[in-house]
Amino acid sequence: xxxxxxxxxxxxxxxxxxxxxxxxxxxxxxxxxxxxxxxxxxxxxxxxxxxxxxxxxxxxxxxxxxxxxxxxxxxxxxxxxxxxxxxxxxxxxxxxxxxxxxxxxxxxxxxxxxxxxxxxxxxxxxxxxxxxxxxxxxxxxxxxxxxxxxxxxxxxxxxxxxxxxxxxxxxxxxxxxxxxxxxxxxxxxxxxxxxxxxxxxxxxxxxxxxxxxxxxxxxxxxxxxxxxxxxxxxxxxxxxxxxxxxxxxxxxxxxxxxxxxxxxxxxxxxxxxxxxxxxxxxxxxxxxxxxxxxxxxxxxxx
Amino acid sequence: xxxxxxxxxxxxxxxxxxxxxxxxxxxxxxxxxxxxxxxxxxxxxxxxxxxxxxxxxxxxxxxxxxxxxxxxxxxxxxxxxxxxxxxxxxxxxxxxxxxxxxxxxxxxxxxxxxxxxxxxxxxxxxxxxxxxxxxxxxxx
Numbered sequence: 490x491x492x493x494x495x496x497x498x499x500x501x502x503x504x505x506x507x508x509x510x511x512x513x514x515x516x517x518x519x520x521x522x523x524x525x526x527x528x529x530x531x532x533x534x535x536x537x538x539x540x541x542x543x544x545x546x547x548x549x550x551x552x553x554x555x556x557x558x559x560x561x562x563x564x565x566x567x568x569x570x571x572x573x574x575x576x577x578x579x580x581x582x583x584x585x586x587x588x589x590x591x592x593x594x595x596x597x598x599x600x601x602x603x604x605x606x607x608x609x610x611x612x613x614x615x616x617x618x619x620x621x622x623x624x625x626x627x628x629x630x631x632x633x634x635x636x637x638x639x640x641x642x643x644x645x646x647x648x649x650x651x652x653x654x655x656x657x658x659x660x661x662x663x664x665x666x667x668x669x670x671x672x673x674x675x676x677x678x679x680x681x682x683x684x685x686x687x688x689x690x691x692x693x694x695x696x697x698x699x700x701x702x703x704x705x706x707x708x709x710x711x712x713x714x715x716x717x718x719x720x721x722x723x724x725x726x727x728x729x730x731x732x733x734x735x736x737x738x739x740x741x742x743x744x745x746x747x748x749x750x751x752x753x754x755x756x757x758x759x760x761x762x763x764x765x766x767x768x769x770x771x772x773x774x775x776x777x778x779x780x781x782x783x784x785x786x787x788x789x790x791x
Numbered sequence: 792x793x794x795x796x797x798x799x800x801x802x803x804x805x806x807x808x809x810x811x812x813x814x815x816x817x818x819x820x821x822x823x824x825x826x827x828x829x830x831x832x833x834x835x836x837x838x839x840x841x842x843x844x845x846x847x848x849x850x851x852x853x854x855x856x857x858x859x860x861x862x863x864x865x866x867x868x869x870x871x872x873x874x875x876x877x878x879x880x881x882x883x884x885x886x887x888x889x890x891x892x893x894x895x896x897x898x899x900x901x902x903x904x905x906x907x908x909x910x911x912x913x914x915x916x917x918x919x920x921x922x923x924x925x926x927x928x929x930x931x
Contacts, residue, residue, distance in 0.1 A: 533795055535865070663860040671793025674866045674873075675919075678857075678926040 657727035
């Protein structure tokens with residue numbers, strides 16, 4: 490039964506390197522020279538991740554293509570059809586299930602495109618993977634900040650009068666990221682205990698007396714929030730900025746949401762016959778098409 | 792080393808250091824060996840009983856929000872592992888005490904070192920669990 494053509498979602502991130510001396514390319518070059526077995530990494534949460542395929546820039550391309558697998562050994566699906574009952578896969582000892590996620594990295598623009606796979610490796614996990622294969626130094630790492638949708642970015646760039654900032658954070662909520670970052674159970678409970686309320690909600694708003702909030706301070710806050718959203722999306726429950734691009738008293742206020750409208754693209758992919766996996770080639774192509782679309786939008790906006 | 796890794800290996804690390812120190816210093820074991828082993832056997836029994844009670848308490852608070860968060864975040868696996876580790880290490884300590892009754896009046900150095908290792912391993916594993924459980928109960 491033919492359904493709609495399969496598509497994957499591609500998210501856009503900007504890469505920030507903690508140290509200029511250790512660009513992400515250095516780690517990628519290192520990984521490219523490693524045999525497959527050495528690229529296995531166990532996250533602090535116990536999940537196994539491996540960079541399955543890495544394609545360095547060539548004469549024709551100035552970007553990296555990466556394909557990660559997230560390995561699962563504990564529980565998995567079976568095989569069934571509408572007519573046949575479910576049966577298990579014939580697995581050998583040590584076999585598990587692997588969820589694939591492709592990435593595209595353009596060093597010149599510090600631009601990272603990530604295929605979204607609910608069960609696969611996320612961008613935040615990939616940044617930890619790269620840090621683990623980088624120099625053994627806590628101060629050196631990589632942060633992937635999500636890029637906002639064009640309309641929100643344009644509104645934020647144009648706005649120079651901010652009238653309200655509404656932020657809701659869940660700093661004390663124990664979540665997966667605590668464990669993935671190697672926080673002990675005792676320390677996680679302490680952190681949650683220190684803060685009596687599960688959420689902190691802050692609203693900064695100008696009254697009638699003041700014309701606007703301090704632009705510089707709000708911009709700093711926006712970039713801080715974007716970092717936090719990139720690192721731990723569950724921690725930020727609400728992040729809305731209200732402002733406009735003119736200091737006229739009758740100018741209409743715009744609400745800019747930093748959370749939901751991330752820059753995302755849907756791109757077609759395909760499967761091999763007899764296999765329900767999207768091919769690596771099709772996922773790489775989807776990433777390259779996304780980059781081309783992104784470039785087109787930028788050119789048009791200029 | 793991150794705090795989660797340290798929390799996982801802490802009892803073993805303390806036990807190794809303490810038993811190595813004991814082996815080097817070679818302090819004498821108490822003279823009244825049967826009484827001493829009997830007392831430590833009872834003590835380990837009390838702690839194992841307490842751990843079983845803790846597991847029952849955990850079942851009764853399984854619907855609490857904090858327990859739910861621990862399950863979702865994967866920390867419950869760590870807690871289960873800590874409880875198992877504490878129970879088994881204290882059981883081994885109890886067995887070592889029982890075995891001690893079959894030993895000579897003055898136990899060999901290897902036995903007293905093993906005794907110290909299991910004692911510290913069991914105690915630190917137990918304190919790790921009781922500390923975490925008390926924090927969970929404060930939040931229920």
